[in-house]
Amino acid sequence: MPDTTDTDVLVVGAGVLGTSLAHHLLLRGTGRVTVLEAQTPAAATSGAGAGFVGLWAAGYADFLTDTDLRLQQYGIDFYRRLAERNPDIECRTHGNLYLATTEPGWSKWVRPVLGHPLAPSGTRELTPREVGAITGGVVSPSSVVGGALHPGGIQVSAGRATRALAASVRQLGGEIRENTPVRGLILSDGAAIGVLTDDGPIRARRIVLACGAWTNRILRPLGHQLPLLRVVATRVVSPPSGVPDTMPTVMVPDLYGLWLRAHRSGLTWGNGDGYSPAYELDDAVGTEIRPRYPQLVERLRERLLPGLRELVPAHDLRIDRWLQGIPCMTPDRRFLAGAVPDVPGLYVLGGDNEAGVTHGPGLGRLMAELVDGEDDATQWLDASPYRLDRFAPDRFPTERDVAAAMPARR
Known part of the structure; x- marks a missing residue:
């Protein structure tokens, strides 16, 4: 036929x-x-993605398994090779840094990363002073109790x-x-x-x-x-302020899942305050390729920004622009x-x-x-x-x- x-x-x-x-x-x-x-x-x-690529199954997200860890390592290796042919994907290979701002946050979130059986080689604990040094002075040592570094993590422009x-x-x-x-x-x-x-x-x-x-x-x-649960997720980009591109990606779980990374001499950041399930918004979710819900940006400004300014006191955190996407949860x-x-x-x-x-x-x-x-x-x-x-x-x-x-x- x-x-x-x-x-x-x-x-x-x-x-x-x-x-x-x-x-x-x-x-x-x-x-x-x-x-x-x-x-x-x-x-x-x-x-609209933040572009973090890490070994999340090694202590950060305990619903992920060693099977997922193999996918994660494959992704890290893949993007490194892709960057050799395409430098403009902005692949940065400075690791993933998990921070705690409180002792309960340390016990619940960061200590498990350090002691996890799947922790990658080179995982190490950082003192507040070492956190300040490895972030190039972006994170104030006085604002954290310590950190854990996965040295193999990367970031890319998604x-x-x-x-x-x-x-x-x-x-x-x-x-x-x-x-x-x-x-x-x-x-x-x-x-x-x-x-x-x-x-x-x-x-x-x-x-x-x-x-x-x-x-x-x-x-x-x-x-x-x-x-599939559709979630509108917000990423904020702040103006250039001398942030070194050697800074690891930063995760601060006890600040409602704060994530923070260098972005062309500035910072890009967000947390759960900038997220919302589609059912809490309106029927327009998904009718456009990119959602636009400014109320989530305002919620970030009101709830996260004060604490973020304590963590990052010396850099510009004004909201220069913002992006939203619709990840799907299972x-x-x-x-x-x-x-x-x-x-x-x-x-x-x-x-x-x-x-x-x-x-x-x-x-x-x-x-x-x-x-x-x-x-x-x-x-x-x-x-x-x-x-x-x-x-x-x-x-x-x-x-x-x-x-x-x-x-x-x-």
Whole structure:
């Protein structure tokens, strides 16, 4: 029979997950690979990411496992290689620094990082004075009780790294169609065989939805709904003030999950005050590629900024600009990577749990093996923890139910 498909694998979404998947499919020689993007690569959540890449399973997030740790290390190694070809992804290799501002914060958050069985080689405790020195004087020693350093952690520009991956896809012979939103799926005898776009149908042997907060919108007509909690997340950028780019990324869990890093001589920062579940906002969440909720920025200004000024007293923390994205959480804070039950030819790669940049390269490799294989097995890593069918179909009927089930970070 003649081949009536337009491509072998169709990936919906050119964020860090979709471009990484396409990149790894092409490295495997899968065949024709096409990525459809509603706007441009990194136009949505990936472009708003803070760009931290670390070994979060080694003491910071105890719901992650040694399997996730392998994904994390793969991501660190991948971006280092990518930076050799693409220096503009702004890869900084100065580690991840976990700080405590109180003794309870030290006991609950930082000491477990130091004593974790998966702690990487070179993990070490820092005194307040050493914290001040390693941050180039950005963090005031008087504001912390100490810290723990993972020396192998890195940071990248999430948007630039995603666009570098998109360029790699094209260089490897893949196609990225920009400004091509997917309007629906085409089914034949219950199997997914293509998608509908404004330019007409596109038929494929396999289809992977890597479109984050927009995944359930495409699945809903099929009677499927994945347990995804959409969260609007805010990242603030402050003006240049002489911040050294040698500063490690900084995590301060006892300041409601504060994260802080150098950004072109200034700082970029945020914490839980700049976040909100979609159900607490309005029905417009997800109708635009990039959300705009200034009330979350004002909440950061009111609640976080006073304490942040004590931590970072000598640098400009004015809000020069801000970005928002829509990461998606799952009930167990694990990723979604696998086949959609009862819909042959259809897969999902998602549930980034606000860690898509770290895990994107590894998840792309893992998913490429699944999509390219004949069954659900992979040779590199056990994919079973990420199967979609680990959740009963009706167990989480609403996003509030997903939020109620999520484990806390420690």
